[in-house]
Amino acid sequence: MKGWGIGGAITGGFSFAMGTRDAERMIATNVTIDRYGRHNSLDLSKAVLEAEFCPSGS
Numbered sequence: 244m245k246g247w248g249i250g251g252a253i254t255g256g257f258s259f260a261m262g263t264r265d266a267e268r269m270i271a272t273n274v275t276i277d278r279y280g281r282h283n284s285l286d287l288s289k290a291v292l293e294a295e296f297c298p299s300g301s
Contacts, residue, residue, distance in 0.1 A: 246296050270295045
């Protein structure tokens with residue numbers, strides 16, 4: 244499945260929105276970034292996108 248989206252960041256967080264071309268599936272989220280690097284926010288964002296757009300078991 245191909246997703247289309249946009250994202251942006253400011254100090255302390257980033258947001259992104261993605262969807263399929265036909266808008267059948269869409270997601271938007273905001274992630275707060277820990278300034279000390281204790282959480283891997285990019286891994287969290289990847290997991291959210293995979294959960295929405297990747298078939299189970301792939």
